[in-house]
Amino acid sequence: MVISVWVGVAVAATAGASACAQTQLLEAPAPLASDGGAGTDATLGEDAAPGEPELVAKGISGALDIAVDDKYVYLASMDAQSAFAVPKAGGEPILLGQHSSAVLGITVDAARVYWGVAGVTNDSSAPGLIVSVPVANLGAKPQTFKTSTTFSAFSPWSLASDATHVYCGSANGVFAADKESRAEIALGGGQIPTPLVLTNDSVYWVARLDGAILGSAKTGGGASTIVKGAPQAITGLAADEERVYWLESDGPRGRVFSIPRSGGAKTELASIGQSGYGMTVDAKYIYWTILAGGSVNRVPKAGGAAELLAVNVVAPSLKGGAITQDATHVYWTTGEGNVFRLRK
Numbered sequence: 001m002v003i004s005v006w007v008g009v010a011v012a013a014t015a016g017a018s019a020c021a022q023t024q025l026l027e028a029p030a031p032l033a034s035d036g037g038a039g040t041d042a043t044l045g046e047d048a049a050p051g052e053p054e055l056v057a058k059g060i061s062g063a064l065d066i067a068v069d070d071k072y073v074y075l076a077s078m079d080a081q082s083a084f085a086v087p088k089a090g091g092e093p094i095l096l097g098q099h100s101s102a103v104l105g106i107t108v109d110a111a112r113v114y115w116g117v118a119g120v121t122n123d124s125s126a127p128g129l130i131v132s133v134p135v136a137n138l139g140a141k142p143q144t145f146k147t148s149t150t151f152s153a154f155s156p157w158s159l160a161s162d163a164t165h166v167y168c169g170s171a172n173g174v175f176a177a178d179k180e181s182r183a184e185i186a187l188g189g190g191q192i193p194t195p196l197v198l199t200n201d202s203v204y205w206v207a208r209l210d211g212a213i214l215g216s217a218k219t220g221g222g223a224s225t226i227v228k229g230a231p232q233a234i235t236g237l238a239a240d241e242e243r244v245y246w247l248e249s250d251g252p253r254g255r256v257f258s259i260p261r262s263g264g265a266k267t268e269l270a271s272i273g274q275s276g277y278g279m280t281v282d283a284k285y286i287y288w289t290i291l292a293g294g295s296v297n298r299v300p301k302a303g304g305a306a307e308l309l310a311v312n313v314v315a316p317s318l319k320g321g322a323i324t325q326d327a328t329h330v331y332w333t334t335g336e337g338n339v340f341r342l343r344k
Contacts, residue, residue, distance in 0.1 A: 053296075053310045053340045057086045057093050061337035065158070065195075066322040067108045069135065073331055073339060076106040076115050083115040085138050086339060096133055097142040105159035105194070107166070111135060114145060114166055116156025128155045130168060130177075146177055158194035158205070165218065169193030169205050176203070176218060187216040188223025197239045202261070204244055206237050213237065213246060215261075227259060227266065236279025236288050243301070245269075245286050247276035256286060256299060256306075270299045270306040277321035278332065282344075287330050289321040296323070296332060296342060310342055 062079030072085040074096075083096040083103050097103075099117045106115040112132045119128025130146040145166065158169040165176040167187070174187040174196065190207025193214075197204050204215045204226065211234055213227040227234070229248050236247035243258045256270040272290060279288045285298040287309075299306040309330070320335035329341040 053342050056088070056090075056331070056339040056341050058336070058338045060084055060086075060093060060333075060339065061335075062102075063320065063322060063333035063337070063339070064103075065105045066324045066331060066333055066339075067106050067113075068324055068326050068331055069108050069110075070326075072108075072135075072138075073341075074106050074108050074113055074115075075333065075339065076103040078102040078104065079337075081117075083113070085113070088341075094138050096138060097131060099129070105156050105169075107159040107161040108135065109161045109163065113138070114159055114161060116159050116168065118155045128170065130156055130159065130166060146182065157192060158196045160196040160198050160203070162198055162218075167196050167198065167203055167218075169196050174203065174205055174214075174216070174223070176220075185220040187218075187220055188214050190214050190223075195237055197237055199239050199241055199261070202239075204237060204239050206234050206246070208232060208234070213244065215244070227257075236276050238279045238281035238286060240281055240301075245279065245281055245301075247272075247279055247288055249275040254290070256288065258286075258301070267303070269301075269303060270297075272297065272306065278323035280323050280325045280330070282325055285344075287323060287325060289323050289332055291321050291335075294334070296330065298330075310340075 056073060060075055060077050062077050063075040064078050065076040067074040072087060075084045081102055082098045083106055085094040085096055102118040104116050104118055112134050114130055114132040117129040127147045129144055131142040132145050133140045133142050155171045156168045160167040165178055167176050173189045174193050176185045176187060187203055191209035193205040193207055201218055202215055203218055204213060206213055209231060211229040211231040212225055213234060214223040215226050216223040226244055233249045234246055238245040243260055245258045248255050248257060254272040254274055254276040255268055257266045257268055259266040274290045274292045276288045277291050286301055287298045289296055294311060295308055296310040297306055297308055320333045323332040329343055331341045333339055
């Protein structure tokens with residue numbers, strides 16, 4: 001199954017950090033040489049035909065997570081053990097921070113970019129980190145936001161943020177950390193909790209090895225099970241103010257489902273032929289990636305025919321397939337280290 005291999009890759013990367021004396025920050029962020037791979041203004045121009053994937057950058061392998069704001073695409077690279085910002089308008093990727101173990105998750109808000117660095121369980125010399133830099137000064141030295149916590153050493157598998165908190169899915173559970181006080185709120189458990197998605201009042205995540213979707217109020221109070229599937233069967237996850245959406249594998253076949261946030265029966269929205277990987281949602285559509293065949297797809301949230309948007313653009317590698325979107329484009333990563341976008 002897709003996720004069993006993905007987890008193996010990420011766990012191996014995390015375990016590999018034990019060979020390092022300490023998970024640390026390297027102090028010299030600098031532009032990454034892209035070998036001409038970043039898109040130029042002509043490549044990314046708004047005159048491009050709708051429906052044609054546009055190359056934003058290349059050479060950033062192992063990008064397990066992706067985030068966007070109005071100017072940049074942000075990437076968490078497991079292979080490079082680094083976080084990057086890629087200008088949407090084209091140009092050289094900016095190295096935000098380089099570390100001595102894998103970078104697994106990344107998120108951005110109006111003020112700062114946060115990313116997670118793998119730690120080693122039961123090794124106090126190599127704790128997990130959440131670090132950040134201001135979006136107004138992406139060349140600044142990264143500052144540590146969280147290290148070993150009340151949940152002990154942790155690996156920040158996935159991150160999300162809103163105006164007041166950073167949310168982390170770690171090996172020891174999901175927690176929210178206040179941006180000002182750094183105080184933590186325990187939200188729930190689950191094995192390998194990734195990805196995290198937010199609504200106005202709630203946090204949802206996939207407990208990967210458990211095959212479950214869990215949800216909690218942002219203020220805590222305990223998690224509830226939204227959906228229970230087979231172990232490792234649920235991969236992508238998205239949510240809005242009305243429903244939760246997910247990708248679920250049934251052997252080689254994948255399907256897209258949704259369920260009301262308030263509870264009720266699940267609805268099958270698409271049978272996708274292959275196991276899906278990453279997922280994102282906007283006001284009208286659910287988008288997802290499929291590693292086999294390298295495709296990007298969408299289906300209306302209200303139901304209808306699924307559409308194939310692009311093919312042979314997501315390499316069949318478990319180090320790609322992360323996807324996100326903004327008001328105009330969908331963005332995703334590939335196993336070869338490319339970053340593409342597609343105008344909606």
